[in-house]
Amino acid sequence: MNKKYIYLDNAATTPIDPRVIDVINQHLKSDYGNASSLHSLGLRAHETLENSREKVASLINAVKEDIIFTGSGTEADNIAINGVAYKNKNRGNHLITSSIEHHAVLRPFQELEKQGFKVSFLPVDKFGLIDLEELKETITNKTILISIMFANNEIGTIEPIKEIGEIANESDIIFHTDAVQAFGKIPIDMNDLKIDMLSASAHKLYGPKGVGMLYMRNKGKKEGWGTYCRPIMFGGAHEMGYRPSTENIPNIAGFAKAAELAKEEMDSDNRKLKKLRDKIISSILENIEDTYLNGHPTKRLPNNANIGFRYIEGESILLSLDMEGIAASTGSACSSKSLEASHVLLAIGLKPEEAHGSLRLSLGRFNQESDIDYLLEILPSIVERLRKMSPLNKNMAYNVK
Ligand SMILES: Cc1ncc(COP(=O)(O)O)c(C=O)c1O
Structure with a gap:
C-alpha cells in the first residue's frame, strides 16, 4: 500500500510491534527444538517457554504456575467454560454469563445448553454494565460458573470485575473472565481480584496471532486445578494436559515480549x-x-x-x-x-x-x-x-x- x-x-x-517481530524471528531461526525434547535444543526451548510464562504472568501479578498457553483467546475461553461445566456437573448444572459476551464465550454456553446445562444470560444497562444485584439474585445452589467479560470488544465498557469476583467467591462459584480486550490494555492485578480463570490473546496487545493464555488460580486446593476444571482436549502432557500439543515457542516468546512491553509502556x-x-x-x-x-x-x-x-x-x-x-x-x-x-x-x-x-x-x-x-x-x-x-x-x- x-x-x-x-x-x-x-x-x-493489533499490528505486531517490531520489537516483538525481532524476538519471534530470533526464535524461529534458532529455537526450533521441541520443548519436550531432552537434548540441549529442547532444553533451551523449554527454558524459553518457562521464561515466557513468567513474563506473561508478571503482567497481571500472577505466578507462572497458574498460566497455560493456548492457541488463541477462543481456545482459552472454551477450555475454561467447558472444562468447569463438565468437571462440576455433579455439583450443579447452572451457569451464568452476560448477553454481551464475545462469540468465543456465547457459543460454548449455547452448546452447553444443548447438553442439558441451564445458562442465564444476564442483561446489561444502556452503558453495557451488568447489574450486581441481579447477578446475586440469579445465583442458585446449582450455579457452578460465572463468566463475565473484563471489557467489551465493541463498546469498550469495563465490567465491575472486583465486585463480581467477590460475589462469586462468597458463594464458592468459579469466576472466569474473558479479558482478551483488557489484558495488556488496562491494569489487572490478580492479587486484588478474586478471578479464578482469565483468558487473553497475544494479537490484541501487539503480539502474534494464534497464541493465547488461560490463567487458572490454584485456589490452594490439594490437587490444584484438576479440582475445578477438566481438560477438553486430550493428547500429550503439554501445559499440564490442558492444551496438549507441541508448544509454539516463537509465538509464545513473542507473546511474552508483548506482555513485557505492555507492562513497561x-x-x-x-x-x-x-x-x-x-x-x-x-x-x-x-x-x-x-x-x-x-x-x-x-x-x-x-x-x-x-x-x-x-x-x-x-x-x-x-x-x-x-x-x-x-x-x-x-x-x-x-x-x-x-x-x-x-x-x-x-x-x-x-x-x-x-x-x-x-x-x-x-x-x-x-x-x-x-x-x-x-x-x-x-x-x-x-x-x-x-x-x-x-x-x-x-x-x-x-x-x-
Ligand atoms: C472479547 C474477546 N474475546 C475473545 C476473542 C477471541 O480471541 P482470538 O481471536 O484470540 O480467538 C476476541 C477477539 O476478537 C475478543 O475480542
Missing part, C-alpha cells in the same frame, strides 16, 4: 490513547449532529470510541473511510461480516436500525494525533454525503411503522 494507511481497528487485532500508551479517544468522541459529538456515544462515558477502554450515527449505516461510513485510507469497524470482526445487527448494541437497548448505524474506532500504540486529525477532517463530509443519499432521512422517524 503506497498511501499512508491509518489503522483504527486495533480491537479486531501501558501508562504512557494510555495517557496518549485516552487523549486521542476523547478527542474523537468530543469532536464527533460536537461537530456532527445526530450522533451519540455507545458504551460507558468513563468506565471504558482507553482505546475505544464507538459512535452511533443516525440515519446512515456504519457499514457505508466504514467503506467510505477505507477509500480514504482509514480502517475502522462496525463491531467485532466476525459479526461485521454478517447482516445481523450486533447483539451487543441490541443488548444496550439500540433499535436494529440504530445498531446498524454504529462505527467503532479503536486506537493503538502506533496511532499519532495527525491520524485522528485526518479522520476528524474527512468524517463530517462523508457523513453529510451519505445522509443525503440515505433513504432513512431525518423526517422518517424510527418509530414510523
Whole structure:
C-alpha cells in the first residue's frame, strides 16, 4: 500500500510491534527444538517457554504456575467454560454469563445448553454494565460458573470485575473472565481480584496471532486445578494436559515480549490513547449532529470510541473511510461480516436500525494525533454525503411503522 494507511481497528487485532517481530524471528531461526525434547535444543526451548510464562504472568501479578498457553483467546475461553461445566456437573448444572459476551464465550454456553446445562444470560444497562444485584439474585445452589467479560470488544465498557469476583467467591462459584480486550490494555492485578480463570490473546496487545493464555488460580486446593476444571482436549502432557500439543515457542516468546512491553509502556500508551479517544468522541459529538456515544462515558477502554450515527449505516461510513485510507469497524470482526445487527448494541437497548448505524474506532500504540486529525477532517463530509443519499432521512422517524 503506497498511501499512508491509518489503522483504527486495533480491537479486531493489533499490528505486531517490531520489537516483538525481532524476538519471534530470533526464535524461529534458532529455537526450533521441541520443548519436550531432552537434548540441549529442547532444553533451551523449554527454558524459553518457562521464561515466557513468567513474563506473561508478571503482567497481571500472577505466578507462572497458574498460566497455560493456548492457541488463541477462543481456545482459552472454551477450555475454561467447558472444562468447569463438565468437571462440576455433579455439583450443579447452572451457569451464568452476560448477553454481551464475545462469540468465543456465547457459543460454548449455547452448546452447553444443548447438553442439558441451564445458562442465564444476564442483561446489561444502556452503558453495557451488568447489574450486581441481579447477578446475586440469579445465583442458585446449582450455579457452578460465572463468566463475565473484563471489557467489551465493541463498546469498550469495563465490567465491575472486583465486585463480581467477590460475589462469586462468597458463594464458592468459579469466576472466569474473558479479558482478551483488557489484558495488556488496562491494569489487572490478580492479587486484588478474586478471578479464578482469565483468558487473553497475544494479537490484541501487539503480539502474534494464534497464541493465547488461560490463567487458572490454584485456589490452594490439594490437587490444584484438576479440582475445578477438566481438560477438553486430550493428547500429550503439554501445559499440564490442558492444551496438549507441541508448544509454539516463537509465538509464545513473542507473546511474552508483548506482555513485557505492555507492562513497561501501558501508562504512557494510555495517557496518549485516552487523549486521542476523547478527542474523537468530543469532536464527533460536537461537530456532527445526530450522533451519540455507545458504551460507558468513563468506565471504558482507553482505546475505544464507538459512535452511533443516525440515519446512515456504519457499514457505508466504514467503506467510505477505507477509500480514504482509514480502517475502522462496525463491531467485532466476525459479526461485521454478517447482516445481523450486533447483539451487543441490541443488548444496550439500540433499535436494529440504530445498531446498524454504529462505527467503532479503536486506537493503538502506533496511532499519532495527525491520524485522528485526518479522520476528524474527512468524517463530517462523508457523513453529510451519505445522509443525503440515505433513504432513512431525518423526517422518517424510527418509530414510523
Ligand atoms: C472479547 C474477546 N474475546 C475473545 C476473542 C477471541 O480471541 P482470538 O481471536 O484470540 O480467538 C476476541 C477477539 O476478537 C475478543 O475480542
